Each structure stands twice: as C-alpha cells, then as structure tokens.
Amino acid sequence: xxxxxxxxxxxxxxxxxxxxxxxxxxxxxxxxxxxxxxxxxxxxxxxxxxxxxxxxxxxxxxxxxxxxxxxxxxxxxxxxxxxxxxxxxxxxxxxx
Amino acid sequence: xxxxxxxxxxxxxxxxxxxxxxxxxxxxxxxxxxxxxxxxxxxxxxxxxxxxxxxxxxxxxxxxxxxxxxxxxxxxxxxxxx
Numbered sequence: 001x002x003x004x005x006x007x008x009x010x011x012x013x014x015x016x017x018x019x020x021x022x023x024x025x026x027x028x029x030x031x032x033x034x035x036x037x038x039x040x041x042x043x044x045x046x047x048x049x050x051x052x053x054x055x056x057x058x059x060x061x062x063x064x065x066x067x068x069x070x071x072x073x074x075x076x077x078x079x080x081x082x083x084x085x086x087x088x089x090x091x092x093x094x095x096x
Numbered sequence: 097x098x099x100x101x102x103x104x105x106x107x108x109x110x111x112x113x114x115x116x117x118x119x120x121x122x123x124x125x126x127x128x129x130x131x132x133x134x135x136x137x138x139x140x141x142x143x144x145x146x147x148x149x150x151x152x153x154x155x156x157x158x159x160x161x162x163x164x165x166x167x168x169x170x171x172x173x174x175x176x177x178x
Binding site: 048051 | 126127164166167168169170171172173176
C-alpha cells in the first residue's frame, strides 16, 4: 500500500552544497532503492525570511519532496530528517 | 442617552460578510501564505468567523492550515517587536 506524501522541509541558507547533496541523496536513496518507491517531485520551493528565528536562523530555504511511498518508507524519511538537526530546521509530512 | 439610537433595536444590523474563501478553484493550503493572511488579525491571531465570513467547516480547515503554516515559520505565532 502506497500513499502520496508531501514533505516540506527547511534547510538553513548557510548550508554547504556538499551537505545538502549528501542529505538529498540519502533521502532519494532511501525512497528509491531501499523501499523501491517513486519520487514524484523533489525541488526547491522558495527561499524566504522565516516568520521567527529558528536556531538563530533568520532565513531558510524550503524544499518540497513528493513521493509515492509506503508507510515504512515515510517513517524512515521522518527518521532521517529528524536526525539531521543541523541541516534541517523544520519539516512537515503531509498525506495528500 | 438610551433613546438616541439611529437604528431600530429589534432590527438587526446587516453584517458584513466578505467571502474571501471562495469555493471552486481557490485551493486552501498551508503553503498559500497570501491567502491565509486574509484570515489572521493584526495581532496574528486566527480571525473569528464573524470576521472572515467562513462556514464552520471552512473555518476549521483554515485554522488547521494556519497552524501548519505557523509551524513551518511561514506565519508568525506572535507579533514580534524589534
């Protein structure tokens, strides 16, 4: 059983390119190879000023990940995002 | 004093009903910050139905989406003075 999920997460604007690509490959790898699910969309949504500071960050880059994934898969995505405290400021998983 | 009233007490004053949330193609979503700002007050509180003109169902949905947007730092929880 797969569901369509939308994951929105914020990374700091100061993040280095390697750090971000590491994170995105980790996410892609988990979804596509480990759980053999499909990524519908993975893109930068916006770069904007945060409504309040999060860990002394005034600005943030929002990324959207849309995936057709199993419940176990999305659990693992959640685990990755919550583990990467320095790279991911906030994330929200929405079932659509 | 009490006699001075320029409208009949029994007659209810017509209430303004701005239909900001139109059914149809306007999609309510926490990412649609511009739309959501119509439903918060000056002090960034969630506006009551008497101000927004929402139906009960719409109001619940609006409130939920505002809370999501707040969590993602798209909307503030409080007005900050800096």
